[in-house]
Amino acid sequence: MNLKLHTIIPAGIILSSLLFAGCSEKESADPAASETKTETSAANTGTSAQSAGTDSAAAQTTDFSAAVESYRTFAVEQCDQFVKQTEKFTEAVKAGKLEEAKALYAPARSYYERIEPIAEALGNLDPDIDARVNDVDAAEWRGFHRIEKGLWEDKTTKGQEAFADRLLQDAQLLRAKVETVDIDASLMVTGAVELLNEVSSSKVTGEEELYSHTDLYDFAANVEGAAKIYEILKPDLAKKDPDLEKQIGERFDALKKELDAYKKGDGYVSYTELKEDEVRKLSQNLDALAEPLSNMGTLLGV
Amino acid sequence: MSNREHEETKDSSILKKPLSRRDLLRLAGTGGLGLIIGGAGMGGLFAAKERKTAAAVAGHPDTEDRIPFYGKHQAGIITPSQNFIYFAAFDVTTTDAQELKKLFQAWTAAAAAMTEGSMLGEESANHNLPPVDTGESAGLSPSRLTLTFGAGPSLFDSRFGLASKRPANFSDLPAFNGDQLDARWCGGDLAVQACADDLQVAFHAIRNLARIARGTAVLRWTQEGFQRTGSADPAGGTPRNLLGFKDGTANPDATSSEQMNRVVWAGAEGGAAWMAGGSYMAVRRIRMRIEVWDRSSLKDQEETFGRYRASGAPLGGQHEFDKVDLSAKGPDGSPAIPANSHMALARGDGSVQILRRSYSYSGGMDAKTGQLDAGLLFICFQRDLQKQFIPLQQKLAKSDRLNEYIQHVGSAVFACFPGASSGGYIGETLL
Numbered sequence: 263m264n265l266k267l268h269t270i271i272p273a274g275i276i277l278s279s280l281l282f283a284g285c286s287e288k289e290s291a292d293p294a295a296s297e298t299k300t301e302t303s304a305a306n307t308g309t310s311a312q313s314a315g316t317d318s319a320a321a322q323t324t325d326f327s328a329a330v331e332s333y334r335t336f337a338v339e340q341c342d343q344f345v346k347q348t349e350k351f352t353e354a355v356k357a358g359k360l361e362e363a364k365a366l367y368a369p370a371r372s373y374y375e376r377i378e379p380i381a382e383a384l385g386n387l388d389p390d391i392d393a394r395v396n397d398v399d400a401a402e403w404r405g406f407h408r409i410e411k412g413l414w415e416d417k418t419t420k421g422q423e424a425f426a427d428r429l430l431q432d433a434q435l436l437r438a439k440v441e442t443v444d445i446d447a448s449l450m451v452t453g454a455v456e457l458l459n460e461v462s463s464s465k466v467t468g469e470e471e472l473y474s475h476t477d478l479y480d481f482a483a484n485v486e487g488a489a490k491i492y493e494i495l496k497p498d499l500a501k502k503d504p505d506l507e508k509q510i511g512e513r514f515d516a517l518k519k520e521l522d523a524y525k526k527g528d529g530y531v532s533y534t535e536l537k538e539d540e541v542r543k544l545s546q547n548l549d550a551l552a553e554p555l556s557n558m559g560t561l562l563g564v
Numbered sequence: 565m566s567n568r569e570h571e572e573t574k575d576s577s578i579l580k581k582p583l584s585r586r587d588l589l590r591l592a593g594t595g596g597l598g599l600i601i602g603g604a605g606m607g608g609l610f611a612a613k614e615r616k617t618a619a620a621v622a623g624h625p626d627t628e629d630r631i632p633f634y635g636k637h638q639a640g641i642i643t644p645s646q647n648f649i650y651f652a653a654f655d656v657t658t659t660d661a662q663e664l665k666k667l668f669q670a671w672t673a674a675a676a677a678m679t680e681g682s683m684l685g686e687e688s689a690n691h692n693l694p695p696v697d698t699g700e701s702a703g704l705s706p707s708r709l710t711l712t713f714g715a716g717p718s719l720f721d722s723r724f725g726l727a728s729k730r731p732a733n734f735s736d737l738p739a740f741n742g743d744q745l746d747a748r749w750c751g752g753d754l755a756v757q758a759c760a761d762d763l764q765v766a767f768h769a770i771r772n773l774a775r776i777a778r779g780t781a782v783l784r785w786t787q788e789g790f791q792r793t794g795s796a797d798p799a800g801g802t803p804r805n806l807l808g809f810k811d812g813t814a815n816p817d818a819t820s821s822e823q824m825n826r827v828v829w830a831g832a833e834g835g836a837a838w839m840a841g842g843s844y845m846a847v848r849r850i851r852m853r854i855e856v857w858d859r860s861s862l863k864d865q866e867e868t869f870g871r872y873r874a875s876g877a878p879l880g881g882q883h884e885f886d887k888v889d890l891s892a893k894g895p896d897g898s899p900a901i902p903a904n905s906h907m908a909l910a911r912g913d914g915s916v917q918i919l920r921r922s923y924s925y926s927g928g929m930d931a932k933t934g935q936l937d938a939g940l941l942f943i944c945f946q947r948d949l950q951k952q953f954i955p956l957q958q959k960l961a962k963s964d965r966l967n968e969y970i971q972h973v974g975s976a977v978f979a980c981f982p983g984a985s986s987g988g989y990i991g992e993t994l995l
Contacts, residue, residue, distance in 0.1 A: 451692065513779060550657070550779035559692030 324563065326447035329494050334445050336490055337377045341437040344373035348433040352426035355409060355419045364413050368476035368529060371406055374433075375483035376490070377440075378460060379453030384439050390432045394464075394472065404428050407472070414473035447495075451558045454491040457484045458552040466545045468533040478530035481544075482521055488555065489514050498561055506557055513551035520547050629705040629761075633679040635983040638990070640710030641843050641945050642818040642828060642919065645803075646759040649789040649923045650766040651847065651941060652774065653716070653752025653976055654781040661724040665995040667780045671713065671756075671773055672989035678769050681706035698775065700768050707762035711769055712755075713990045714845055714978030719753045729994060731836035733950040734844065734979055740961035740972065749849045749974025752784045757845075757943070761794065785974070787849060789923025789941040802876060802884065806924050806938055807857055807969065809869050810876035813884055814910070816917050827917045830947045830979075838993035841982030843945040846918075846953040849925070849974025852939040857969045868965040870905030878907065906966040909959050918944040918952050939970065949977060 347370035354363035374381065374391065381388045389398050391405045404425050412422040464470040465481040492499075492510055499507040520543065524531045536544075631639045656664055674684055681704070685696025720730035736751070756773055760766040767788070774783055791803040805811040816823040832840040857865070866872055866879060876884035880892045880900030890908055894900040901908050921944065927937035946952035961967070981991045 448692065509779070546657070546782040550782075553775065553778040556694045559694075560690060562692040563690060 324498060324561070326450075326498070329447060329450070329498065330445050332494050333450055333491065334440075336494075337380050337440055337443075337445070338437075340373045340377045341440045344370070345430075345433045345437050347373060348430055352430045355413075355426040356423050358419045360413060360417070360419050363409075363419060364474070367406070367410065367413065367474060368471075368479035371476075372479055372483040374406075374436075375460075375480045376487035378484065378487065379449065379456050380440060380443055380445075381436055382456070383443055383449065384436065387432060387436050387439070391429065391436065394470065405432065410471065410473045448562055450491045450495065451562060454488040454558060455552060455556050457488040457491075458548060458555060460484050461548055462545065462552070466541060466548060468536075468541075471533065475533040476530070477533040478521070478524055478536075482530060485514075485517060485521065485548075489518075492555070492558070495558060495561060499558060503557075503560055506554055506560065509554045510551070510558070513547075513554065517544075517547045517551050520544060629708055630680060631706075631708050631710050633676045633711065633984075634986045634988075637829065637841055637843070637983045638710075638712045638980055639679070639983075640712035640757055640759050641921070641980065642824055643708075643710050643759070644818070645791065645921060645923075646708050646710070646766075647761045647791060647793040648759065648763040648766050649941065649943075650758045650763070650770045650786065651789065651943075652756045652758070652770045652786045653784040654754040654756070654774075654777060655784045656719065656723070656753040656781045658780045659723050661726075661995060663780050664724055665991075667777055668713075668991040668995060669989045670776050672984060674772060674776055675711040675713075675769070675990070676986075678772065679706055679709045679711060681709075684772060698768065698772055700771075701765050704762060704765055707760040707765040709758065709760040709765050709769060711773075712757040712759075712845075712980055714755045714757075714842075714980035715991070715994065716752045716754065716976060716978050718751060724995075726994070729836065729838060731830075731839055731979060732834035733948050734834070734836070734977070737846065737949070737954065737957075737975055737977055740957055742961055742967055742972070743975070744971045744973055745975050746973050749785050749787065749976075751976050752978070754781060755845070755847070755976065755978040755980075763788065763790070787925055787927075787941050787974070789925040791923055805922075805940055806852055806854065807865070807869075808873055809865075809871060810884060811922065811940075812920050813871075813876055814888075814907075815920055818919065823917075824919075826947075827952075828919045828945050828947060833948075836979075839979055839982065840993075843947065843980050844949045844953075845978045845980050846942075846944050846946075846949060846957075847974070847976045847978070848940075848942040848957075848972050850940045850942050851937060851971050851973050853969050853971070854936045854938055860969075867902050867905060868969070870901040870907030879905075902965065904963045904965050906960070906964050909964050910956065912956075912959070916952055916956055918946045918956065920944045945980070 347366065351363060351366040351370045354366055378388070378392075381391065389402075389405075392407070393403060393405055394407045395403065395411065397403075406429065408425050409422050409429065412418060412420075412425075461481050461484045465477045465484065468475065468477050470480050471477045492514065496507060496511075499510075521530075524536070631643055633639060656667075658664060658667075677684055678701070681701075683697040683699075683702060688696065717730065717735045720726045720734075756770060758766040758769040760769070770786065794800065797803075802810040802813050816827050818824060828843050830836075830839045830842045830844060860868075862873065871878055872881075875882070877886050878888045878901055880889070880894065881887075888901070888907070888911060890899065890901055890903075890911070892900040899908075903909075920942070922940050922942045925939060925941045929935070930937045944953055961972075982993060984990045984992060
């Protein structure tokens with residue numbers, strides 16, 4: 263495996279630092295603001311600067327290379343499985359085996375959903391593989407959801423053969439590219455939150471799987487993908503902030519327990535079987551987890 | 565609530581450190597927060613004041629924009645109504661009473677800061693973290709923000725060992741004639757009433773309290789409401805409801821402590837010493853059949869309320885605050901104020917009073933009918949629901965002429981805690 267370790271600081275972070283630096287200069291130039299500072303807050307400012315210094319020193323010494331390597335291994339494994347399962351799925355589509363294709367659809371997608379932030383970092387691959395109707399121009403729409411519409415709404419595999427071929431090619435391309443994607447601790451931290459945001463915005467609402475209603479498969483896979491990142495970063499997090507580490511762990515457990523109630527065979531019940539209050543509870547459990555998870559960025563220091 | 569804990573931590577070095585929201589959440593999850601609040605007041609936690617507030621501290625006169633959070637009673641009860649309300653009912657998801665207590669402490673800290681116009685937490689130097697404060701009230705005046713907290717009857721079930729503390733006269737409201745309650749607007753383990761002269765400030769408060777609660781409590785239902793603003797009515801007359809009539813003329817005098825002690829502030833009765841200085845709140849989401857009302861004649865409208873629409877005067881009277889004489893006869897010999905008019909029934913013999921603090925609401929369009937979903941977020945405070953709101957509403961539900969034009973679709977009651985003092989927290993007499 264060609265492992266390239268990068269310590270890239272996302273442009274967004276640099277930019278926002280600059281913006282904030284600009285602001286604070288302006289603040290301190292304002293005599294009214296500085297004059298009226300109480301003694302307590304002046305003391306706080308002093309300590310704040312101090313602890314910020316300590317934070318950045320710690321950040322410099324934290325080595326995430328093992329964590330990054332571990333996550334890349336996971337991503338590659340998921341990609342390998344993704345290609346394999348997508349091949350089975352697309353073969354069934356091309357062989358005209360409607361029921362078999364429908365059964366293979368959601369499980370194949372799970373491997374993709376676990377590592378979605380990686381695919382999103384790879385330019386156009388995410389829309390090619392995972393665009394929903396109206397996400398892209400009609401003429402460019404392909405991938406899983408295009409075939410999903412054929413299988414569940416049009417109730418036939420006919421006409422889906424070319425989409426199946428393209429999907430497998432795209433999956434193979436993802437597998438090839440995953441070797442080269444720049445993974446750093448920042449991508450992992452934001453990726454974990456993005457995975458849960460994905461759930462919040464489309465899976466828990468039942469909008470992701472408009473025709474097959476297999477949203478809970480995606481839901482579970484996104485959560486598993488975020489949990490994997492948490493597991494990898496857990497030792498570092500436990501050192502930096504043991505309470506946060508514990509809280510995230512507990513809320514992952516609570517959400518998984520909640521999801522387990524909807525398991526059926528090897529998969530999950532149809533989204534259409536969920537009652538309104540059950541959806542709300544899932545969504546609120548997800549928010550309860552995502553809130554502390556979004557503070558994993560504390561690992562990255564300043 | 566333990567003063568001992570406070571003393572022990574007074575000199576703790578943690579007080580001098582700035583706290584991020586992550587710290588706040590962490591502490592809320594592990595029990596440290598109460599110690600910090602207790603020891604430091606708010607100085608250590610929320611030192612990052614907005615400039616406007618800082619200026620006020622230096623003596624600039626914007627103190628009219630601020631209503632103190634701490635006090636003998638909670639603010640937002642006898643406080644003159646602000647322009648807007650954002651009401652939120654919560655369900656507690658934890659089953660651990662300690663977690664609930666930590667939520668009360670975290671909410672107190674945040675509420676005290678927000679009512680001061682302060683941002684929550686400090687700007688973190690680590691830009692990989694989400695900001696502690698959601699930011700939409702930055703630079704805004706506190707806008708007379710009040711945050712009023714209460715507990716619903718469901719909080720006194722078996723989860724937190726509070727069953728024995730439920731006040732004797734405090735339970736879900738009985739069914740009233742004509743109720744068309746929808747679970748979407750009913751109940752709640754906890755309530756937060758945010759009132760402010762700026763809706764964005766009120767929204768910001770509820771949003772941040774809900775965020776702090778994540779993992780401990782979840783939103784159950786919310787309703788925002790409004791009334792004519794102070795700038796639209798500088799004279800501050802009695803506000804009109806969405807049926808066009810003045811509403812609240814008969815309210816007791818909130819500046820009279822004698823009246824407030826008699827009508828609003830709970831004592832220690834009913835085995836609930838923890839409620840002394842608190843107040844019981846009834847909330848009803850009352851939808852108005854706007855379209856039907858608009859087709860009824862002025863005469864019918866005025867007889868429905870028992871008042872003139874233009875002046876607010878009782879029928880047969882001249883001025884809004886004229887003494888109401890229910891025995892007065894009209895020219896035809898029948899009562900000038902119909903016995904089944906809203907005012908006649910609500911007033912009765914004048915012995916039962918409540919403090920109304922309602923707001924109008926608009927819930928957009930009812931998609932089913934294409935009509936407006938609008939009405940009254942009725943809120944009242946009293947010292948005893950069984951003796952005040954309930955008999956009053958039973959009477960109204962049975963006979964009020966107004967029932968033709970309204971439907972009660974939401975309902976909840978809350979025991980609003982007595983006030984907290986700086987260093988304490990809301991609900992400390994309960995948990």
